[in-house]
Amino acid sequence: MLAPKMRGRRLFRFFSDVKWAEAFLEEGSMLFHSLAYFRDYEDGEIRGDRNEGTVIMRPPAGLQGYNRTQRRPFFMPDAAFESPANAGEIFVYCTSKSDNEEKRRRFRAVACIEILDAKAFCRRVQRELPNCSRFGGRPGHKRIGQHVEYYEVTEVGNRRWALPDVIASSKLDSYRWQDEFRLVFSFTDALDFEKVQPRIVRGASKRAPNPAEHHSHPLKIGSVGDIAILHKVAISLTASFHSHNSAG
Template sequence: MPEKYLNGFLKNGELLFRSLSYFQDYEDTDRGDMFEGARLYKPTTGLEITKSETGEKILLPEATFKSHISTDDIFIFCTSNKLSNELATNFKSNVCVEITNIAKFISGIRGALSIRPSIKDKQLIFGEINYYSINNPPIIDWALPEKIALSKLDCYRNQSEYRFAFAINNAWHMSNTKQAIDFGGNRVNKIRDKYPEKKLKIGNISKFCKIHRFDIT
């Protein structure tokens, strides 16, 4: 993080959870991902579909199967599993905070969620991001919002991301996934003035944090 946020993070445990839609539309390719909140499948041999009426199979060479979730209703806080000069430079951040007691950190987030009446669903999802190849079948992951929220394409593997996420409006429910077949074409992101976000305070966390600084000039 930039050093200007360090004191608030350590002394108050100030965490900004941004919606998946924010990162989906973010133009910086290091921070943004136009496929955030989606699970894609594009086999090298083409996407095979079956007509339900006749059982006829059709091969769509350039098609991509896409299952996506409610990106305005899922909020994430992103960290990394590695200490890296490259990441510090890419994210324009001269400070990295190493969390030495992850259990206390998670407990703090859960406690902050428990006292927020506006957040009805108190379920906190957390874990390492599953980086996948677009050629690999999604098996059952396409139907599970929490699996989609913790997955990204292989091209982001160098970030070694560890993510914390919670949801509103029943966004974790299996019925809150939508599927489509994409035939390509250029997508133009329409950047909004505001995106949903949630700020949590989990209290002083300085006792289980270690500070690292980088020269990114």
């Protein structure tokens, strides 16, 4: 059993096929996807998220602006401020900071890899990526590992809109159950300050899928058997049945 100080450094990766879990454990076999891939992935918003790579601010009273000519504020009641990063050039690998029955069921997991040392894992991944790889974080503290922040669209005044690295590790509060930790990198300057395309949207935001932005990057970091454990998962059909019925 790990000491209490180590517990916060564990990560969990859920797999729907045992062979991929075994490949991860034995070879460190990983597959990064661009944010755009998850943005356009349709699975009832489990792994997919139509707002992936975009932060949204939609105050209850609408957006407020200022008319310089008339010298008075004005409101746009049915408007939102959106700030998308370059979702085709930012790559992520998703893990969770906790393991429970809900995650196993919703991810349809048949296996789970428990990573016992998150820092060692991140160091190995970062070391095996090409030298041109770029990471998020403040100057002097750039790193591949990022805790996902969850937020409500009604929040105002948050400066994450100008920070693509923060956007890449931000999700709406409805995804809080995932308790996610991400490995994030880019081969371009897509994570740099203000590399965003802010816009004002009236009504519900709509965007068509863009397969041209669906990129992946395979990586092998070598066996992680010294810092990880494979767990076979037995999904509780009873728990799944009750959850389905309680949801109506």
